[in-house]
Amino acid sequence: MFTILHLAIIAPFLAAVLVPLLYKFIPRIHTGWFVLIIPIILFSYFLSYLPDVSGTGSVMKTFEWIPSLGVNYIAYVDGLGLLFALLITGIGALVVLYSIYYLDKHKEQLNNFYTYLLLFMGAMLGLTLSDNLIVLYTFWEITSISSFLLISYWYTKEKSRYGALKSLLITVMGGFALLVGFVLIASVTGTYSIRGILDASDQLADSPLFLPAMLLILLGAFTKSAQFPFHIWLPDAMEAPTPVSAYLHSATMVKAGIYLVARMTPLFAVSAYWFWLVTGFGLLTLIWGSLSAIRQTDLKGILAYSTVSQLGMILSMLGAGAAALHYDSVDNNAYTLAVAAAVFHLINHATYKGSLFMMVGIIDHETGTRDIRRLGGLMTLMPISFTIAVIGGFSMAGLPPFNGFLSKEMFFMSMVEITHFPQYGAESIGILLPIVAWTASVFTFVYCMMIVFRTFTGKIQKEKLPAKPHEAPFGMLLSPLILVALVVFIGFFPNTLVPAIIEPAMASIMPELAQTGSFGVDIYFWHGFTPELFMTIGVVLLGTGIFLALQKWNKMHAVFPENRLFNQAYNRSLEGLDRSSHALMSWHMTGLVRDYFIYIFSFTVVLLLFSLFGTGAFTIDVENMVPVSPYEAILSLVLVGSSLILMFTRSRLKAVISLGVLGYTVALFFVLFRAPDLALTQLTIETVSVTLFLLCFYHFPQIFDALKETKFHTANFVISVAVGLTVTLIGLSASGTRLFPAISDYFLENSYKEAGGNNVVNVILVDFRGFDTLLEILVLGIASLGVYSLIKLRLAGGENK
């Protein structure tokens, strides 16, 4: 059944259809106000699911989509899905509110913006609330496409287009890998349902396809979540308008990969590869991102790399959390903490990163620049933005009393804890994990301080700013203020989230452990003089030192210019692809129809003859053949005669007429074989097309003069004869062979019973195989548009091109 839950998921798509109309007919009101309603309603709707998913609960609603292929739209709300749904709609509402002030209704194409944004929102909801892998994949790709459209929103800018294309190429490449991975999983377990696959996880673990499927799915997740070395698309995606960056590239889309890793954890976590790949790539991304971030001078660039690194951090916690699944119960199982930290940090990151992005957008909007070398001293001019920056930035740096502190302490704790894990060599090389985590945190601290202090303290350089700086309007400040209020609130009362959101999400990531008892997550500020606390103190001390000495670091950048290794690899491979495909194309795409016919016909002949004789399908059975009647013989003679005339005539008129004769003769054959529908169609088609020929007569090039000089081509002759022979042979052996019972009896029997029609042909066309007809008329429509645009565009001045 199609339920309200399904409706809620596709509601953004439905609204997306209305946006252009609202934009056009109610131009006086900023379209964003209408759009804002959608995420607000959805957010409150999804809030009502909170009691349903508490503990290990879940809600499942099935709508049969393509039941014959096992592709059903199963909306599935559990802790993890709900967490994402709330993030998507909640942050979505704030972002829309912010964008109303950010995007000018007179200067911007709001219809495009909000259509894409709603498409994206719907896709994210579908992705996180679906139980079917194919449905999930479909929505996954819609997020790629809608983010492509959003990044290239200012499509007149070269850099926007470059960034959009880069993100699309990388994430879609990962998407294909993901699809293959899903198909591999389904081929082992026999189902596309995530529930079903988790039930059959033992089966998958024994299969040789386990590792390939895991690698492919990780590839998909890593490209989407901008993990090293695929992170290169995220900084370029910052060309999008800031609301988009805040929404897609920090709070939601990039977290789709994390969602997938969390979703697949119960399936793959038994493997040491999973543990090391997820944790390793996570930590590598964490440190790489934080090191790259401090080299940036663009505020959005810093935030982009910081997102990259924070995503790596969440992923590494999920990887470490895989260790928890090696225990039978939650008792004495310290590694569940890593999963709790991952979920908690996911929420925290969305709150503070969202607010920071919006703050940067405000700076950009009100001063005209995001370059930290030009900014400075804005504290007194923009006190509210400064407050937002301090709270967001300090939270990201992991300082008390904000929520980032709590999750970072948990992160340290889980990284220290994982070194005691007795498997996978975690006890020996595992010592690297806390070291890398700590080092990366130092740099995280440094870039957070850069964002806050380089922008707001020091001397103001008004002459370097394109605009006169002043505080943003209240509406623009509202969204980031709500987010930083959340940062503070979660910081002081983290445990309000635990039973409602964090533990249900953990239950979805570790379903088997959730059966054995409560996770008992308890988050608190003061946890004694533990190693984590000393690590944090070390981060602050060393980080402050580095921040103060940053000028010297900048000189080092000059010696070691920014590492562009992966960007260069990307650009080179694109250029190479371009060049080689161009070479390949110009080699065989000659632009001559004659050459294309040669390819088509020789391939057809070779393939058909091969399958005919190679598989022993060739048989001639004379018994089934009907004697040829005199009418048929005469018609065949006419047919052959007219086609011979068509071949050898040098007059255009004769050619058109003999073609008409050919068509009418075929129609007569249909009459003889008692197919009145076909005969009627053929007759009218012939009439219309002969008229068409007469109409374009005027435009015929003088091919017939050219033909006089044409020489005889042996190759062409051989191909033509081969085609004729092949078709004849296939016709003969097809009439003699019947592998399956004819389907015509079924149609004859059921056409009146099922569809109330006596004309079987028509019933097949409009009812039994209506889908075919639908697509056929679509093709017709496209063809007519094609002809129209070809001719009209040529008339409109394309003649010379």
Next chain:
Amino acid sequence: MKYNDIILQTVTKFISFLIFLFAVYIFFNGHQEPGGGFIGGLMTSAALVLLLLAFDMETVRRALPIDYKIMTAVGLVFAVGTGVGSFFFSAPFLSQTFGYFHFPVLGELELTTTLAFDLGVYLVVIGTAMTIIQTIGEDK
């Protein structure tokens, strides 16, 4: 160039109307006897083409001010619409149904949803054929 084709023009006025009527008949009768949207549409286009041949393009356009591209689009919307319509009855895409109804004057008639779908096909076929013929015909 102006031809003196008074006979063709006079005959065409009657014939094309007859062809059109026959096309409509064939369209409605398609479910039971040879005919249907495809053939009906083609036949209607044939009638229109005859008009185009007998008169010039401008005259026909003034008599029948139809944008055939829009006709194609309307036809597609009709066809897709009947498919989507089945969702409202919790049926799969493009499910069709039929029933018998009593009408004044006409008596009992069979009505089927495929007729709406077929109407879409009919419109698309006319739209496509006429768009192509008109564009090529106008292109001098």
